[in-house]
Amino acid sequence: MLRFLLRRIASIPLVAFGVVLILFLLFKSVPGDEASFVAGATATQAEIDAIRIALGLDRPLPEQFIRHIAGLLQGDFGYSTTFRGNPLPHILSRIPATLALTASAILLTIVIGIPAGIIAGANRNRWPDLVISFSVVGLLAVPNFWLGMVLIAVFSVSLGILPSFGADSILSLVIPTLALSARLIALVARMTRGVVIEELRKNYVRTARAKGLGSHAILVSHVLRNVLIPTVTIIGLQAGYLLGGSVVIERLCAWPGIGDLMLTAISVRDYTLVQAITLIFVIGFMLINIGVDLLYRFINPRLRYG
Amino acid sequence: MQRRQFLTAAAGAAALAALPATTLRAFAQSGSGTITYGQSTSILTLDPAHGAFTGYPGGYEAALLLFDRLLDFDADMKIVPQLAQSYEMSEDLQTCTISLRSGVTFHDGTPLDAAAVKFNIERMMNKDINTTNRPLWDPISGVETPDDTTVVITTSAPFAQLPNTLAHGSGAIVSPAAIEKFGEDGFAQNPVGAGPYELEAFSPGQELTLKAFAGYWGGKPGADRIVFKFIAEPATRISALTTGAVDIIDSVPVQLVSQLAGNADIEVINRPGLRPIGLIINLTRPTLSEVKVRQALNLAVPVVTIAEKVFFGYAQAPDSPLAFDAIGHKSVGELVYDQEKAKALLAEAGYAPGADGIVEKDGARLSLALYVPEGLFPGDVAVAEIVSGALKQIGVEAVITKIEKGAYWDYLRQDKASMVWDLAMFGFNPSNASGTYHLASLFKSNADDNGKPDVWNAGRYNNPRVDELLNLADTAPAEADRLAALGEAQDIIWADAPHVWLQVNENVSAARKSVSGVAVMPIVFTTLRDAKI
Amino acid sequence: MSNVLAVEGLTVNLTTQDRSFDVLSDISLTVAQGEILALVGESGSGKSMTALSIMGLLPDPVAAVTSGAIYFDGIDLARADETTMRKLRGNRIGLIFQEPMTSLNPTMRVGPQVAEVLELHKGLKAHEARARVEGIFALVRIPDPKSRYDNYPHQMSGGMRQRVMIAIALACDPDLLIADEPTTALDVTTQSQILDTLRDLQAELGKATILITHDLAVVAETANRVAVMYAGRIVEQTSTEQLFATPRHPYTVGLLHAIPRDEAMPGEGRGRLVEIPGSVPALWNLPKGCAFAPRCSRATQQCQDSRPSLVDIQPGHQVACWHPVEAEI
Amino acid sequence: MADIPAAAPRRFRRTHNVYLWFGSSLLGFFIFLAIFGPMLAPYDPTEQDLFALLEGPSATHWLGTDNIGRDIFSRILAGTGYTVSIALSSVLLAGIGGVALGSVAGYFGGKVDRVLSGIIDLLLTVPNIVLAIAIASVAGSSAMGLTIAITASFIPPLARLVRSKVIELKEEDFVAASVTIGMSHWRILLHHVLPNALTVIIIELSLNAGQAVLIGSALGFLGLGVQPPAPEWGTMLGASREFLTVAPHLIMAPGIAISLLVLAFNTFGDGLRDFFDPNLEK
């Protein structure tokens, strides 16, 4: 287990390196003059040239990339025009907000999505299933940002019972969490339903019935754990959706996380910041997946007792 | 089961632990004595040397409280002393002698004396540190400190606007000790000034908390604490105000003003701005170098309707290249919406409608590239869409390209060969309130029209008479002469129509009635210096 | 010997999206205490359906008993409610399935999977059940029962898992044991071991047992009596000895000849096996008369027109055939 | 029932596929609108009436007007073409890219696979909307830029899917049988492996099309979409955000249009899945 963990963690820098390279090349292909974005609106050509030299933008690409990597290794993400320097501390200060949002979305997904899927799967083609499956189909079609807008329109603007912006109280989490997790809840419910139906067809369930167990007992003591194994994987795979979705939702709800910061960075063409945040997203995604793998191993005896 | 409960609990704990301290802070804290201001722009840096267009004007508004300046603008943009007790310009407009208020200290306890002021002015003169606002500071050639409370500033040429510069946001006086302590890079996050409020907490881009500075020379300010919160969404800003989560908001979208006005707890504060919005016309294009075409474009756009309908009356159609409240403004014309006349002018210029309704001359369709930033000016994209629609009516095609605001300036300020636009939306905010500064920035001919524009004459307008008049407006010893020159310049520019004039927006903020003393300045800023709760 | 189970005229209908047809038609059989009745037939003949009907585990609502009765201890299982059935299943009727690899819950240790039955039906506490389970493990020849108790299924071989399945079936000392292809998925050496254990248990415990298999050789080595099924019906039923000595139904004869035999000539000659031509008809598309008629060399017009019923042609030997094979082989 | 021939090929058996029926009708409706919408629109989608701003639904403007007095109904109709064609073309391009990458990696394995899978896995660690946002910010605001961004963000997951399906099929005996008769690997890939992966790919593409609409509209919402005055739905939503309190009806029409189109693609995909393999659960 420990070896597995170490190996997975060791793979992070490798992947990070690849992502850094891809982003580096991507953003080097942006039209326009990087130095003049940095210099600002009223800079003269001489000033822009000075900045170009100061930031090493006059060097050949490979050298720029090596400097970039060397900087990253020392925790220097480069020159962000927004923060006039290394954006890392500012990004770090915003991570907790994104973490809170995504964690509460995952929590809500687990608390609603999995039970809903189990209820639907266990009552296949009966009314609870129809209600849940219908909701799932609906939720999967609705854009999360629009759902957020509707929630704001209803609960903040019309009813005035929920704050619609910022991160002031635990209530502030409600709308962004709902908007962010709705699709994931639907996905997880739907997949869980499928897994439950599939598991219920398996021979060990037939054995349990042959033992004289009732449907409820079979569901709880036999099927549940087998259902959780694939479900955990699904949630892990969807972590990317969650992190990505947070970008849009944070902007909509003025939630002060790194997704919101990323959009700000894009609107001012602060590509240093965009790259840094994307890298943070990637590392976050990998960490979540390592966590999920650990959990997966924890639930699945086949992997625990190889 | 136990394992499941454990997992759930662990996830819950993780989520709670992940909430930042600021997130969990309840409303309770914003009780008595705290004013919370929901800003439409974020504060990223608090160094006056940073032009920070990215966070403009959020940072300036905080700077007004953190830092005092030698001079200040009053509500009508008249220059009044602040840290200076008095000031005097010499006859030749090349020297300004300032007598400092004595006994003033910075938040860090160090004295604000002539040396500190000299340090500040020299810092702003340093091109490596102050990369923006150059036209405000470049004329200054030296600073002398005859004694602890006297500062003498000299300029290389007559510079009537020097007091405006000192009253400008970049004229904020910062603590030299703090600069030394935090370094040029660190100061932006740890600002120390001599204003009525000092820094308590700062998370750039999100929230800034200032607390009353006990040692302020002007006495205790109106609130114990002022919190600046960045709320990008207008709708969320407004709901924050109506629910009382914040006390003041800025940039109230005009369509929402009537809604707020109906709320008994809320007061709407509005003030015409100093920034006329228009489209810079690329005069290097042969088609657009023809004045009749430019006049036709101006005639084709229903500017009065835009001001009244799109901006709900919280805007006006300009009557001069300068905004109404700018110092030196003179009403030089009236914007007429007359598409028939526009068409006639086009016909005079040799254009005839082509097959698709777009006018042509010598087989070339009159199709213009209209560049517009997103989110930089009020209703920028919507206005561009209206202009495009209106021009279509007279047979001129305007294809819109919208650019992220951060990259916009780069498109605007290109050398001649790289100019991709024919029309580009622009609005200049003369943050030192000087009409001369305004016109000079926009219409003074460039040293080299092939290179990048010197300031904001991106359309390459070139009229020697205007250059002459603007020079006079800066250097003529008598104020009356200066104003006359400025007036004539406005006449000429208006007639030449180097821009498509659009509208002058009002700056609209709103405050809960529990807070008083909130003012909106013509230069966009909402100031809380005199705010009380 | 008293009958533990008596199935009378059982007919089961299956309804799918497209069609509805009988998967079992008029099945009658009895199993007495201490007896092993083998149900033998090829895939689709209905032997597993019979087991599921007895256990009340027909896929609901797709399949349902439409007529007939299943008497067990005075109860008609075909009409019993779910509560009654739950009390019988695993308690008084034990069931062993074909696939030992998938019939155990992969995420649960094997011991508790056996103990569960005892806790459910005998009200035992977990620690009491453990001792009993270890005893049952020993009974079904699982070596080292104490440590095996805590194994997960994937840590065991196929043979061991099948022993666990047998332990589950036997845990509550049932009156009736149903073994559905218990050795089909196993290797021949493992099969031999499991069959040996089943035979020993039969000798020790004397349960009434239904053994479902497609392998006549397994039948010969294990069962007292045999019912041969074809296309949802029993076509021949008699004692094992009788069946192998004098099979009367042409299908049974065909099956017996199709097996490459011990006694047949060794390799080199490579004579032809006796084959049954054609293939099993679809249950939803059965011929009007005898279902085997299209493949039968003895078939006449009568066979095509009307269906023979299962009748005694001599005491203890029932055949459903208009033209049974003469009693010689 | 190993030896019972299936009576009829299963594709003729399913008549009650509600998903497929509903999905294809709705999709057909949208495609109809995409083609004929502009002709049906009562107004020019860019025509402004500055004296009728932010109006609610009425007889003259069925869905009301936007902040510069354009008819929302006409804009929704005119916007269908953008959204549908961006979704379809990006999914099609992503399909081509994903199939090419995934099948080569999966079928030939070894070093080729290690390199290609390495790149695919790398890109998969970037959340797809983040990737799309990054690419859109480079590619610029245009239908082309949007298509490139969506395509690029869909290729990695598709390639992975195709790769795993190809690896699965490669293990099938019919592929081994093709090898033993001397067939070349390219031919096996094209004639045996890919055709059998096709249904999975088509289903996935159809579901991806729904996702493409969501991502495309999210980019539009964030201002990274098409250029004004193009009536792209996400962009319309982004523009109406400011008017949420005074004119909440502005968010309804584009939001519902997006949701219905996504619903159409999703149910169509689900229907296809049921059609090809009724035993597969979603």
Place this chain on the structure above:
Amino acid sequence: MSALLEVEGLTRHFAVTNSAGNSIGTVHAVTDVSFKIGAGETLGLIGESGCGKSTVSKMVVRLVEPTRGAVVLEGEDINKVSFSRMKMLRKRVQMVFQDPFGSLDPRQAAEDIIAEPLLVHGMRSKSERRARVVELMERVGLRADQMRNTPAAFSGGQRQRIAIARALALNPALIVADEPVSALDVSIQAQVVNLMVDIQKELGLSYLFVSHDLGVIRHISDRVAVMYLGRIVEIGRTSDLFANPGHPYTRTLMDALPKPNPARRLSKKRVPRGEIPSPLNPPTGCAFHPRCPLATDVCRQQLPALRPLAGGTQGACHHAA
């Protein structure tokens, strides 16, 4: 009889990784297997699951590359020939798989499946191909009017007939049949076995016939090789092997096989001991020693080589007579 196929020292080891990608050892699937098959001869390969018989059959048709050893077909080592030569050699060896569901492309019609080898090997004319398909279908007992049906429309037995027809299309010298009848019902099994026997008589081809079913193997084979944990433990003429099984494992297999003889029910049988060890870590010495009634210390330490036994077969046992 000159050997059509000569297999020499064939070995295949797989590295095994767990789901996390960690190597957990090497599976000794096949080790040092040698045998010959003459023209017109059938070699039966028998063993229980995991004994490596399938891997051997796959190596013979070069679906799996051997770790060591050679497969020599008509004098050529198939692992050393050029790409184009291999294509020609493939015409000589064809394979029939166990699973008649998986070995046919579900999207192809029977005709296309059977005609595919013809197409691949250059029979361009469609009418020629069709004629050959009709001939082949009739030969394997299928009606030509079914040729446009896809595999789903055929029963398991019929599908196996299609697979045999495909294998026959190129007139191979050798057909490798990997458990060709295991998935079929008894009555159908007999049909397919008979078909294969008939075809052999008619065309004089050779079979490598892999099965776990002693009865079928005995019926069809001229010679039989018994595999246990990747090695051949006994090989010999069918009559010799069944009459006088020399290796204890061969005897165990025969004892374990149920016989359709009710008289045996009541007699006490020899029941095999223990379980098949994992090929991941096969026992040292003779792999059968943990289960062998004859095992001694030498069996635990030394690997027995194949040697002639008294019964006429060759066996790898220290103790067999």
